[in-house]
Amino acid sequence: MNNWFSRFLTSSLGKKLLMALTGLFLILFLVVHLSGNLQLLKNDGGRSFNIYAEFMSTNILIQTISKLNFTFILLHVLLSLYLTIQNRRARGSERYAVTSGKSSIWASRNMGVLGTLVLIFIVVHLRHFYGEMHFGSVPTVNYDGKEVRDLASVVDYWFSKDWYVALYVFSMGALGFHLWHGFVSAFQTLGLNHPKYNGLIFFVGKTFSVVVPALFAWIPIAMYFNI
Amino acid sequence: MKLTLKIWRQKGPHVKGEFKTYVHEHVSPDMSFLEMLDVLNTELIKKGEEPIHFDHDCREGICGMCSLYINGRPHGPLQTTTCQLHMRSFKDGETITIEPWRAKPFPVIKDLVVDRSAFDRIQQSGGYISVNTGGAPDANEIPIPKKIADEAMDAATCIGCGACVAACKNASAMLFVAAKVSQLALLPQGHPERKERVERMVAQMDAEGFGACTNTRACEAECPKGISVAHIARMNREYYTAMLSSYELPSKAGGE
Numbered sequence: 001m002n003n004w005f006s007r008f009l010t011s012s013l014g015k016k017l018l019m020a021l022t023g024l025f026l027i028l029f030l031v032v033h034l035s036g037n038l039q040l041l042k043n044d045g046g047r048s049f050n051i052y053a054e055f056m057s058t059n060i061l062i063q064t065i066s067k068l069n070f071t072f073i074l075l076h077v078l079l080s081l082y083l084t085i086q087n088r089r090a091r092g093s094e095r096y097a098v099t100s101g102k103s104s105i106w107a108s109r110n111m112g113v114l115g116t117l118v119l120i121f122i123v124v125h126l127r128h129f130y131g132e133m134h135f136g137s138v139p140t141v142n143y144d145g146k147e148v149r150d151l152a153s154v155v156d157y158w159f160s161k162d163w164y165v166a167l168y169v170f171s172m173g174a175l176g177f178h179l180w181h182g183f184v185s186a187f188q189t190l191g192l193n194h195p196k197y198n199g200l201i202f203f204v205g206k207t208f209s210v211v212v213p214a215l216f217a218w219i220p221i222a223m224y225f226n227i
Numbered sequence: 228m229k230l231t232l233k234i235w236r237q238k239g240p241h242v243k244g245e246f247k248t249y250v251h252e253h254v255s256p257d258m259s260f261l262e263m264l265d266v267l268n269t270e271l272i273k274k275g276e277e278p279i280h281f282d283h284d285c286r287e288g289i290c291g292m293c294s295l296y297i298n299g300r301p302h303g304p305l306q307t308t309t310c311q312l313h314m315r316s317f318k319d320g321e322t323i324t325i326e327p328w329r330a331k332p333f334p335v336i337k338d339l340v341v342d343r344s345a346f347d348r349i350q351q352s353g354g355y356i357s358v359n360t361g362g363a364p365d366a367n368e369i370p371i372p373k374k375i376a377d378e379a380m381d382a383a384t385c386i387g388c389g390a391c392v393a394a395c396k397n398a399s400a401m402l403f404v405a406a407k408v409s410q411l412a413l414l415p416q417g418h419p420e421r422k423e424r425v426e427r428m429v430a431q432m433d434a435e436g437f438g439a440c441t442n443t444r445a446c447e448a449e450c451p452k453g454i455s456v457a458h459i460a461r462m463n464r465e466y467y468t469a470m471l472s473s474y475e476l477p478s479k480a481g482g483e
Contacts, residue, residue: 008471087399087438090331090436096299103443108441109396185441
């Protein structure tokens, strides 16, 4: 463990860097995922969504990136677990009797809790959608002579259950708070803190963390109420 | 003013401590926080009790010796050092909880006194510059832009009190180390050791057992000198650059 590269990545700053880089990759993934999901709102009986889902689950390049994405999620989760334990140890055995939350924002202090909520949601919805698509049996529909799995019908089924819609919306709330701190924080960790572009990072980061989860959450709401 | 004080009492490094409650009846709003404790200690000594131990030195806000975690905030409710905090910042009849800095690398020595020599060891590992002996160089011989000089000066105002560690939920020392790295990285005099410095100081910070930064920015909000987390970003840049481009630190170089 004494070559420069492992010393770099196992140092406190190296681990922070990995958290930031994997986090930013997952942010990019959210954009791709959302652009696919938004097709559910098209009034075409799920046709464009199904074609998109079929493409995503069969294209070799997309599947490679998907495996990479899973690796990054796992890395992000395991590193944060390790860092959380390490950081708690750094506080020592005796903890403060009184703490004030005045000097930092709530989301920044609860990234672990928010991340756990998001992770639980990821697992649940992977089971219902990704799992069905890859390992389950999804009914097929015929578009112009081509058999395509009808994932939209699976989505329809789950989004008609009130508890599922509630879980979905709640989880997107957790994701929003996670991003509220995480997006801007990642750039700070990368060392990108400069008056020339701090404003831009702040604006894009905060807007992203509101708009993207809101759009994700809007889809089950709209489908549940048939808007 | 009359105050109720809940103060952490601990006889020694390896003894279990506890809170003790004191009612302080003779507090003037014009007293500094430390003077208020001085008066309480005088009363305790008169009663034959052990006075409360706390760190202090210059009482001018420049030495970094005073500490105290007051009502959940390092150096109390104002963004200043405890010695510059006055009792007018509190209300009559208020209960004030006073704790030592809590961090594994800052073990309690007695009562409210903690051992901050971890900071000294970080500083010794790289927070210096090499200067040749000889005649004194002319002032202003090396051109340094005003903005850079100001930025370096902002970092240099760090008094090493440890409020950043105390405020951080991770007990991270990033703001302290960043200020020390930044100050010298910005100036030409610090450039010969630039890469080696950040590598060594970060390695020492990790070895001391400080936590990692999660960018909550609590340190910046509580720092009595208002040092910005922009310095942490600079330290990150310095560290990444150093790790990717420095020559390996010699372990057993010849010539010794």
